[in-house]
Amino acid sequence: EAQVTQNPRYLITVTGKKLTVTCSQNMNHEYMSWYRQDPGLGLRQIYYSMNVEVTDKGDVPEGYKVSRKEKRNFPLILESPSPNQTSLYFCASRPGDRSNQPQHFGDGTRLSIL
C-alpha cells in the first residue's frame, strides 16, 4: 500500500529536549515536505526537499532542521523545542518536481511542548 508514515503520532515533551519526527514514504517520490497545522492558519510549509541532499526553507523554518540522506526518509528535527512549536505536523510527498501533482500526506504527529 502506497503511504507516508510518520512517527511518533503523539509526543509530549519539555522545552529544550531535542526531538526527531520521522517520515518515510514508499512511493519513490522525489519531493517531500513538512507542514505544521495550527487553528485558523491552515497548513504552513516548514521545509521541503526536491531530492536526496537537496532541501530548502518553506515559510516557517525557524527552529527546525531537516535532512534528506535517503530518498524515502525526511526527518524533522527540533534541536531545542519551545512551546510555540506545539502543533500538528504533517509530512507529505509527491512525484517529481512538478507542482501540478497532488501531495500524499501522512496521518500527522501531534507535538505538545511544555
Place this chain on the structure above:
Amino acid sequence: AQSVTQLGSHVSVSEGALVLLRCNYSSSVPPYLFWYVQYPNQGLQLLLKYTTGATLVKGINGFEAEFKKSETSFHLTKPSAHMSDAAEYFCAVSDGGGFKTIFGAGTRLFVKA
C-alpha cells in the same frame, strides 16, 4: 506572491442540501489548484485538482469545483450533502515552476441531520 483565501471558517448545512465552500486565490502565473479533505485524526486527502484544460473539475465523493480565472476563484460544490461529508476542507495553490504549495486556512463543514 501566491495566497489563498477561504471564506468562512465554518459552514453548516442540512443533510441533502447544497454544499458550497468558497476559495479565492492570487497567483502571478497560471495556478495549479487543489481541494483536500481532512477527516478527524487523519492526514489530508485529495478531493480534486485543476491544472489545465476543462475548468469544471469533478472529484471524489460527488464533489466538483470550477476554475474561474476572471474571478480568481475555485469554489467547491456538492449538490446534496451527506453526513459523511462532515470534515475540514482545504484549498491550495501552487505555481507551475515553484516548489511551494500554499494552503488556505480551512473550512470546517458541519452536516445536520
